[in-house]
Amino acid sequence: MAKDIRIDPRGPRFGAAVTLVIAVAALVVGANSVGLVLAFLLAALFMPGAIVGPQATVQSWAFQKWVRPRLDPPTETESFRAPRFAQQVGLGFAVLAIAFLGFGVVLGFYIAIGFVVIASFLNAVFDFCLGCEVYLLATRATRRA
Amino acid sequence: MLVRVLIVLALLVIASLAYWWWSSRQGRVTRVEIPGALTPAVLGAPRGYRATFVQFSTPVCAKCPPTKALLTRVAEEYEGVSHVEIDASERLELARELDIMRTPTTLVLDTNGVVVARISGAPSEAQAREAIDATPPAGTEYAI
Numbered sequence: 001m002a003k004d005i006r007i008d009p010r011g012p013r014f015g016a017a018v019t020l021v022i023a024v025a026a027l028v029v030g031a032n033s034v035g036l037v038l039a040f041l042l043a044a045l046f047m048p049g050a051i052v053g054p055q056a057t058v059q060s061w062a063f064q065k066w067v068r069p070r071l072d073p074p075t076e077t078e079s080f081r082a083p084r085f086a087q088q089v090g091l092g093f094a095v096l097a098i099a100f101l102g103f104g105v106v107l108g109f110y111i112a113i114g115f116v117v118i119a120s121f122l123n124a125v126f127d128f129c130l131g132c133e134v135y136l137l138a139t140r141a142t143r144r145a
Numbered sequence: 146m147l148v149r150v151l152i153v154l155a156l157l158v159i160a161s162l163a164y165w166w167w168s169s170r171q172g173r174v175t176r177v178e179i180p181g182a183l184t185p186a187v188l189g190a191p192r193g194y195r196a197t198f199v200q201f202s203t204p205v206c207a208k209c210p211p212t213k214a215l216l217t218r219v220a221e222e223y224e225g226v227s228h229v230e231i232d233a234s235e236r237l238e239l240a241r242e243l244d245i246m247r248t249p250t251t252l253v254l255d256t257n258g259v260v261v262a263r264i265s266g267a268p269s270e271a272q273a274r275e276a277i278d279a280t281p282p283a284g285t286e287y288a289i
Contacts, residue, residue, distance in 0.1 A: 009207075028149050078207055085205040117153065118160045126164050135205045136248050139234050140241060 006077035007055055009127075012086065014067055015059030016123035019045060019090060023116040026097075031106040039101065039109070042116060043094035049087030053080040057087070082132050086123065089131040090116055172268035174276045179243070182258035187239070188229050195225035196280040197254040198273075201233040201240060206248040208267040216251065219273040225256075226277060255280045 019042060026038035048056040093112045100108030122128040185191050188199060198216045202209035213230055220226040233240040233248055243252065243260075253262040253276045262279040264272060 024153055027153050028146065030146075030149060076211075079204075079210065082205045082207040114156060117156060121157055121160055122164055125161075126168075128164055128167075129207050132203075132205050132207055133247055136203055136233050136240065137246060139203075140237060143237060 005053060005055060005080040007053075007060075007080050007083070008063075008068065008074040009076065009078040010071065010074065011060045011063045011068075012054045012083035013124055013127055014063045015045075015049070015054065015057055015083075016086075016120040018059045018062070019116065020120040020124050023113055023120060026113050027110065027117060031101055031109045035109070035113075036098065036101050039094055039097045039113065042113075043091060043098065046087050046091035046094055049084060050091040052084075054083035054087060055080060082129055085135060086119070086129055086131045090119065093119075171266040172272045173265055174268070174272050174279070175263050175265070176279055177260055177263045179260040183252075183254055183260065184258060188231070190229045191227070192229075192254060192256075192258055193220070193225050193227035195223065195256055195282065196277055197226070197258070198228040198276075199252040199254060200228065200230045201243075201245045201248055201250045201252075202230055203232065203234045203248045209249045212249040212251070212267045215268070215270060216273055219270060219277070223277055224282075251276070253277070253279055 022038055022042055022045070026035050026042070029035050029038065045058060048058070049060075054060055093115045097109050097112035097116075100106075100112060119130040122130050183192075183199065188197070198220055200209070200213060200216060202213070209230075213228070217228045220228045231239065233245050233250075239245075247265065249264075249267055251264040251268070252260045253264070255261045262276045264276050268276070
């Protein structure tokens with residue numbers, strides 16, 4: 001396993017608040033060109049976190065620049081792996097939403113963005129990682145042995 | 146537009162209720178009876194002579210490292226209680242066999258390696274102690 005990176009757990013939580021606002025906006029404006037642009041924006045925001053890790057995202061940069069200096073130092077740090085997995089799940093749903101809209105499946109767009117809204121809401125407000133809860137179930141279902 | 150705003154609000158209320166239900170179940174200790182023992186060979190580590198916490202974790206689990214720290218600390222306070230951590234994503238066959246659905250899930254083994262309790266989710270210290278209480282205290286049965 002590659003080297004672990006410890007991060008401030010409040011960073012991904014702040015990032016989830018950012019994606020929550022954009023995902024809610026996408027649901028409210030609906031399945032039109034503005035909604036498509038917002039879905040692309042979500043995918044672009046999730047991309048660095050999904051590939052490198054949550055420490056590489058625009059959200060974490062904003063957190064470090066504007067939010068972190070106003071907070072006390074973190075009492076604990078966490079591994080970057082769980083938030084990176086969460087970003088991968090988010091990216092998956094954002095790409096799904098774009099694909100659905102591209103093929104004219106409007107309901108699919110709403111459902112995919114709805115998942116991003118629920119997951120980022122739980123993460124931002126309750127510090128609960130939905131993707132982490134389903135990770136083992138997903139692994140059990142998709143991998144043999 | 147208004148309809149969609151209301152749908153979003155309803156979605157967030159449902160998500161909050163689901164979270165509230167989920168967190169009320171977090172760390173719950175249930176007494177279980179699973180026939181057969183977990184051997185040190187299966188665990189990849191020796192068992193405690195009174196009880197063993199067998200914690201199933203995954204690399205992406207945010208609550209697993211704090212749970213490990215808490216269980217290790219509680220285990221040290223008791224005579225003959227130890228803690229073993231297993232990566233469920235590497236031991237999928239074992240996770241299926243023991244019906245591990247989420248992480249952290251901690252099984253409590255008695256002195257013979259038989260599963261007597263199951264902690265679903267991240268426990269509090271009180272819940273960890275409650276789980277140890279499911280096993281008889283060390284030394285009472287085999288007092289010399």
